[in-house]
Amino acid sequence: MFLLQLPxxxxYHIMSYLDYRALSRxxxxxxxxxxxxxRDAVWKKIAKEFINTGITRQGKDLYPHIPLKDRVKxxxxWYHGICRKEVMLKWRINLLPWIQLDGDVLYLSQAADIGVYHLRPDRGRLQRSPMxxxxxxxxxxxRFAVTDTHLVSGGSDGKILVHHRRNGFSVEYSGHNQEVNCLDCRGGLIVSGSRDRTARIWTLSSNFPRCTIPMNDRVWSVAISPTQRCELLCCLGSEFRRGAGVLDIVYESPFHLFTCGYDTFIRSWDLRLSPRKCVMEWEEPHDSALYCIQTDGNHMIASGSSYYGVVRTWDKRQTRCLEMFQLSTAVSSPVYCLRFNTSHLYATLxxxxxxLDFRQGPRPRRSHPLPQTAVGI
Structure with missing residues (x-):
């Protein structure tokens, strides 16, 4: 009672000496x-030290409506790999699925179709049928890319389709001679890469290519810089071992990008340096090709490997991975795509x-049903 009578x-001053475990207790x-x-005022000091992933990006608070205590938890x-794994959707044939997140909506490609699903994170599953x-x-x-108004997709048939998200109207672009391996869309520009050894630049207003760039090999990954400058800056390097193809590119800023690929490395590039060079490397410990990566714009990187659905999280300030999550043990499948938000990571095999739900720990294993009880967190 004496504690509650204090001003x-x-x-606030007393609680400022407590760590997050003591405060929770x-x-x-x-x-x-x-x-x-x-109260947020109690957790403010702790939050500055412990919030590392998915909450702040480049100093900006993206989720002011979420209490600081929940964000610290x-x-x-995320940092310690405490999560609950769920299989949200299954299908019978092997595919190369791709996903994109737009708030509480998930876009998923299956064969020749792209479904739009409403996420229900509280239940760990998608709605039963696509919207x-x-x-x-x-x-x-x-591959496909989602903008505020359009969905742009590239297929094995060499076609590029531009779908209007609201009315469903589609326009077919002349595309490539062979399959479109990669595609990106930003600010009205579309960039596509193909097995036919060309990259093409398009605009949403015209279905004829604005520019065709011949390449020396198949194009596996493309990304549009936030500045949208259409010029050749440099070659990021050619002295890599044979077969070191880049499978995914992510721009974090106009001057900073990440790559991953067959040679098992994640690389960070600083385009402000002359010559442009790799400033940091992270190696996949099991010598597996890396199919996809994503960053939170702060300290975390997530990567998807080529065997048994292995997802790894990395801290940019360290060289070794933080945690490993094996999503499949029976069937060896690459992680073809992964995306994450504040509390969940989604991956396709x-x-x-x-x-992966990081708001709570794994489900306990029980030999018999137990009565539900309320537990304070």
Whole structure:
């Protein structure tokens, strides 16, 4: 009772000496302390130290509506690999699925179609049937990109389709002579790469290529810089071992990008340096090709490997990976694509869509049903 009679500024000062574990335990003492200890002002100091992943990007708070206590908990779960794994969707045949996130909506390509699903993170699953379906390719969709108004897809049939997200109207571009392996769209520009050894630049307003760039080999990955400058800056290097193809490119800023590929490395490039060079490398420990990467714009990188659906998380300030998540043990499949938001990571394998929920730990194994109880966090 004496503790509750103290002025609030004194309580704030006392709680400033506690770490996040002690604060969590203190909040279970009674309802009054629970409500006081959950205030953002109490967690502000701890949040500055412990929030590393998915919450702040380049100094900007992206989720002001989420209490700081919950954000610290989720951040620590990310850092220590504490999550609940769920299989959200299955299909019977092997595919090369691609996904994109847009808020609480997930876009998923399956064969020649792209389905639009509403996410239900609280249940760890998608809605039963897609809200919308985009189709038009004669063969499988290889890549697609989502903008505010359009969905642009490239397929094994060599076609590029531009779908209007609201009315579903589609326009077919003349495309490539062979399959479109990669594609990106930003600010009205479309860049595509193909097995026919060319990269092409398009605009949303015209279905004829604005520019065709001959390449020396198949094009596996493309990305448009945030500055959208159409000029050859440099070659990022050619002194790599044979077969070191780049499978994914991610721009984090106009001057900073990440690559990964067959040679098992994630590389960070600084385009402000002259000559442009790799400033950091992270090597996949099991010598597996890396099919996809994503960054949070802060400290974390997530990568998908070529065997048994292995997803790894990395801290840019360290050289070794933080955690490894093996999504498949029975079937060896690459992680073809992964995306994450504040609390969830989604990854696609050949026959499944998986989610990792970092708001809570794994489901306990029970030999018999137990009564549900309320537990304070």
């Amino acid at each position: 609030e500024d004194v309580l 203190l909040s279970q003492v009674c309802k009054t302390i629970y409500h006081f200890a959950n 989720v951040s620590q779960n 919308a379906l985009f189709s038009g390719h004669q063969e499988d969709v290889c 050949a026959t499944t869509l998986h989610s």
